[in-house]
Amino acid sequence: MAKPNLILTTLAAAVMSAASYSAAALEKIGPGEGRVDIVAWAGYIERGETDPAFDWVTEFEKNTGCMVNVKTAATSDEMVSLMAKGGYDLVTASGDASLRLIYGNRVQPINLDLIKAWESVDERLQNAPWHTVAGKHYGVPFEWGPNVLMYNTDVFKTAPDSWKVVFEEMTLPDGKSNKGRVQAYDGPIYIADAALYLKAHKPELGIIDPYELNEEQYAAVLELLRGQHELIHRYWHDYNVQMSDFKNEGVVASSSWPFMANLLMAENQPVAMTFPQEGATGWADTTMMATDAPHPNCAYEWLNWSITPKLQGDLAAWFGAVPAVPAACKGNELLGDEGCATNGFDNFEDVYFWKTPTAKCETQGSCVSYSRWTRDYIAIMGGR
Amino acid sequence: MTAISGASASPAVRSAAGRFADFLYRRPNFYLLLLLVPPLLWFGAVYIASLLSLLWQSLYTFDDFTMTVSHTLTLANYTQLFDAANFDIIVRTVVMALAVSVFSAMLAFPVAYYMARYATGRTKAFFYIAVMLPMWTSYIVKAYAWTLLLAKEGVTSWFIHGLGLDAVLQFLLDIPGIGGNTLSTSNIGRFFVFTYIWLPFMILPIQAALERLPPSLLQASADLGANPLRTFRHVIFPLAIPGIAAGSIFTFSLTLGDYIVPQLVGPPGLFLGSMVYVQQGAIGNMPMAAAFTLVPVVLIAVYLSMVKKLGAFDAL
DSSP, X not given: OHHHHHHHXXXXXXXXXXXXXXXXXXXSOOSOOSXXXXXXXXXXXXXXXXXXXXXXXXXXXXXHOOEEEEEEEXXXXXXXXXXXXXXXXXXXXXXXXXXXXXXXXXEEOOOGGGOTTGGGSOHHHHTOTTTEEXXXXXXXXXXXXXXXXXXXXXXXXXXOOSTHHHHSOOBOTTSSBOTTSEEEESSGGGHHHHHHHHHHHOGGGOOSOTTOOOHHHHHHHHHHHHHHHTTEEEEEOOHHHHHHHHHHSOOOEEEEOHHHHHHHHHTTOSEEEEOOTTOEEEEEEEEEEETTOSOHHHHHHHHHHHTOHHHHHHHXXXXXXXXXXXXXXXXXXXXXXXXXXXXXXXXXGGEEEOOOOOXXXXXXXXXXXXXXXXXXXXXXXXXX | OHHHHHHHXXXXXXXXXXXXXXXXXXXXXXHHHHHHHHHHHHIIIIIIHHHHHHHHHTTSEEXXXXXXXXXXXXXXXXXXXXXXXXXXXXXXXXXXXXXXXXXXXXXHHHHHHHHHHTOOHHHHHHHHHHHHGGGGSOHHHHHHHHHHHHSTTSHHHHHHHHTTOHHHHHHHHHSTTTOOSSGGGSHHHHHHHHHHHHHHHHHHHHHHXXXXXXXXXXXXXXXXXXXXXXXXXXXXXXXXXXXXXXXXXHHHHHHHHOOSHHHHSSSSSOOHHHHHHIIIIIIOOHHHHHHHHHHHHHHHHHHHHHHHHTTTTTTO
């Protein structure tokens, strides 16, 4: 009879320790726990291993004693899934993940009194709807930027001005068709890129917001994507594979992140990026803190560190993004004084930030929800 | 039984270990139980129980918006397996697994035959090492290496170009269903990589089957006037079938469950393994992933029962 008791006690202890994790937000940052675990996009948390000039982790570790562990994720769905598994402190969530995290109770409200430099955060981001729910702030804005069109400069002597090169069959400037030479992103959120293209080219559909589509608009968008399947070389998922495809597989145009374009340009590959006339989808990321964060003090230390101008400027230069702290735009060696403008600081209004499509939507009452986006995009990638 | 009483009667005082040994000797069933319980527990808890818990999870409901699993039971995941897009995945995987098994058997047979009947001494050792050597390197490294080998500007294309066979390659790539834009994004490319990776698993069982084939049967066949082709059809091949079937269990099930090769090489469109990975790893839809895992389990069960009829397990 001793055994069941032992099991019960262990269980009770486990339940109690789990309960103590989910306590209310911190009142005061205490001594660090020596460690902080972050789920982040590739290239977001650099410790100088790829390029020694880009390092914003070593100094933090030295100052606070909190060792940073990074788990990179390739899609927003993966981030939500990792946070659901638990064990991580922070996540750099894009808008199509943040609300799901909030409504799924995966992240906790932030005590803004503990974020010393909150006032320095870009006013356009301070109360952004993707991290503010019912007046509560569920995170600290980190960085934002557009999804750019990356292209091969040997083929395109001048930058292509439209997403048409990846959506419709056409002859490229080198006289050959684009069939089999373009890529698309392998995440359901890419449906919004197609919707944005149709918003400009088929105004009769009346698309206002690419994340809020009614049945008729949605059908037209899927039609476009099915046609695009014929042109697609590969749906890219892994940024390394995409870079290799631009180098070895003859891929000449794709939606991409400035991060890959910057890396390829640094290798002197004939690659450049552009912001087409239709506008672009984009990401606005927020560092959010898990409900059951095992290292809350180190997590708050990182949240404070994450909006220091030096880090923000370095990251913007590295990732080709725009800092959440405007002060970072001036006087950063790596970013340069023009860096923010180049990366789209003034295009904020033209970027349609990733957000989760929901059945109930503002612009037209009833929309197609994300679950159908997921299902249909898997089908389209499978050629159906 | 008399031996038992004799053994225990002779010494007046026995050590504890000795008495325990006697006890085991007298109760052979208990002895057997003692030996079998740990592995059976391992099997029960680690294999069967985890499989059952997976199957149980496949009945849960997944909330698409918050991406959480609720414990309401439903069969919806199973009906969704037959949605066109999901069924495509199943068909795509099974066809590839069958094609890879058949082609591997065709490639493996001559190699295995030579190893079993002609190679001796050093040649035999060389063949064994040559077949096993690729298995010493990591499978992921090999798959990645093939993405570079098959790339448009990679070794294969360069070689084909050097031989002046560009037109042949283009013809192959233009065939709908198996072709694609480049070798590394076509079904042919994926098929080659799969065959390359699983071929050793086919060669070794066939070689073992052929080695058991008595040479006297071949002599008898020749004495009775059969030409080599006839001997092959009526003697060698039927006796090698258990080996081929055993090898195909490996190639079939390994292809069915693989999720690395389909991700790195071949056209868009998921495989069973990658679908499970996407559902579980990226979307967190554990119930759907669990429902999908049932597919290979059922397919393999069917396949094993077919292969059993062919006698693959007779030599066990």
